[in-house]
Amino acid sequence: MNYQNEQLREALAAQYVLGTLRGSARLRFERWLNQDPDLQNRTGYWEQALQPLADQVVPVQPPSRVWTSIQTRLGMQASLPGKSQATSRLHWLRGAWVSFGLAALLVAVLVFGPAEEVTRFTPDIEVALQNELAQPVWKVDADSSKDTVVVSTVRNVRLPDDKSLELWLVLESGEPPISLGLMPTEQGRKYVVKSSTPLREGIGFAVSLEPRGGSPTGVATGPILYIQTYRET
Amino acid sequence: MRDRAAFQQLYNLTSPHLFGVALRILHTRSLAEEALQDAFVQIWQKAGEYRADKAQVNTWMTSITRYRALDMLRKSARETPLEELPDSVMPEQQGAQMMAAENADLELCMEELQNEQRECIALAYVDGYSHQELSDRLDTPLGTVKSWIRRGLQQLKECLQR
Numbered sequence: 001m002n003y004q005n006e007q008l009r010e011a012l013a014a015q016y017v018l019g020t021l022r023g024s025a026r027l028r029f030e031r032w033l034n035q036d037p038d039l040q041n042r043t044g045y046w047e048q049a050l051q052p053l054a055d056q057v058v059p060v061q062p063p064s065r066v067w068t069s070i071q072t073r074l075g076m077q078a079s080l081p082g083k084s085q086a087t088s089r090l091h092w093l094r095g096a097w098v099s100f101g102l103a104a105l106l107v108a109v110l111v112f113g114p115a116e117e118v119t120r121f122t123p124d125i126e127v128a129l130q131n132e133l134a135q136p137v138w139k140v141d142a143d144s145s146k147d148t149v150v151v152s153t154v155r156n157v158r159l160p161d162d163k164s165l166e167l168w169l170v171l172e173s174g175e176p177p178i179s180l181g182l183m184p185t186e187q188g189r190k191y192v193v194k195s196s197t198p199l200r201e202g203i204g205f206a207v208s209l210e211p212r213g214g215s216p217t218g219v220a221t222g223p224i225l226y227i228q229t230y231r232e233t
Numbered sequence: 234m235r236d237r238a239a240f241q242q243l244y245n246l247t248s249p250h251l252f253g254v255a256l257r258i259l260h261t262r263s264l265a266e267e268a269l270q271d272a273f274v275q276i277w278q279k280a281g282e283y284r285a286d287k288a289q290v291n292t293w294m295t296s297i298t299r300y301r302a303l304d305m306l307r308k309s310a311r312e313t314p315l316e317e318l319p320d321s322v323m324p325e326q327q328g329a330q331m332m333a334a335e336n337a338d339l340e341l342c343m344e345e346l347q348n349e350q351r352e353c354i355a356l357a358y359v360d361g362y363s364h365q366e367l368s369d370r371l372d373t374p375l376g377t378v379k380s381w382i383r384r385g386l387q388q389l390k391e392c393l394q395r
Contacts, residue, residue, distance in 0.1 A: 010390075011383060011386070014386040014390075015382070015383075015386070017296075017358075018354065018357045018358050018382070018386065019258075019299065019303050019357050019358060019361055019362075019363075020357050020362075020363060020364055020382060022363055022364075026303075040287075044287050044288055047288065047292050047293075047295075047296045048288060048289070048292050049339060049389070049390070049393055050339070050358055051289075051291070051292045051295060052339045052340065053339070053355060053358050053359055054254050054295045054299070054358070054359070055291075056359075057250070057253045057254050057257055057359060058253055059249035059250045059252070059253045060249060060252050060253045060256055061248075061249050061252070062248050062249065062252040062265075062266060062269055063266065065266070066248070066252075066266050066269050066270055067241075067244060067248070069270050070244070070270050070273045070274060070277075073270070073274050074274060074277055076237055182267075192274075192278065212263050213263060213266065213267070
């Protein structure tokens with residue numbers, strides 16, 4: 001596709017934001033977007049221009065398990081659950097949504113956030129999880145000095161709609177494995193998680209089949225489908 | 234720690250809005266929850282890439298959430314028809330009253346479009362309709378729907394830049 005034609009660039013940026021650019025054309029556009037400041041500006045224009053349509057969507061309070069999962073995936077220790085907001089306060093949230101307070105909060109996240117750690121990821125643990133035909137399904141790279149795990153999906157994984165695959169750190173002590181969150185199933189997709197348990201205390205990774213959204217109990221409830229040690233014991 | 238407290242506050246303030254946005258696109262609670270999770274993991278990881286001179290925070294966060302939801306839409310077609318959504322996620326008429334001045338511009342420019350153009354743009358953006366789904370829903374040839382959208386977007390931009 002010709003990305004030099006100005007009219008076409010503008011149309012693609014607008015339809016990317018609108019959502020009507022789909023499939024391989026969307027993926028191709030995203031690759032160009034990463035390296036093309038002009039496309040970034042055009043996309044940014046449309047994101048801002050159409051934002052009022054999103055602002056009109058009625059807020060819906062997500063269940064608290066979403067915040068718990070986010071914390072797990074980011075390796076944050078579980079703190080008090082997000083303060084529960086009664087439905088009657090949702091109109092107030094709409095006000096907050098458009099206020100400037102958000103910018104200050106994001107700056108706080110940014111200033112004190114982990115951006116630097118993430119960029120200096122240097123894996124010292126590398127394992128491949130294979131299917132029964134000995135084909136690699138995921139590549140799992142981990143940096144034990146930062147307790148960070150990066151999962152790359154090598155092949156698409158087919159899964160019933162009501163199931164998820166959950167990643168576990170298998171502990172040397174023999175205690176129950178620690179959940180590291182849900183595995184990506186789409187080829188090319190990466191998943192980054194910071195483990196709250198030091199990776200040195202683990203000897204390998206396992207993947208179990210769980211109800212959609214992951215084990216409801218915090219320990220693996222379904223069959224272990226993949227397991228791979230990274231340390232001899 | 235302060236960063237995490239700020240992140241949690243950010244989550245508390247914005248997650249109902251972003252969950253609403255994801256639900257409208259995905260129609261299924263479990264998928265919308267997954268999209269919201271993925272979006273906040275990205276928001277945490279990409280906070281360093283946010284440029285205040287390029288975008289407002291809510292726009293930046295909405296885009297991350299919408300694009301994730303649209304990605305998920307590719308692999309699992311929506312099974313629940315819009316009509317079966319709970320009332321709480323249906324559009325709210327008084328929404329327009331809450332709009333800030335700059336939002337009023339878009340509303341005025343949307344008014345200037347033909348009905349079909351306006352409907353297609355809103356359904357695509359808010360509900361994640363593809364060209365084909367719009368063509369089916371409006372019982373209109375695909376080529377016509379594509380040109381409504383293409384021309385509608387052009388006119389919208391001309392109007393917004395006046």
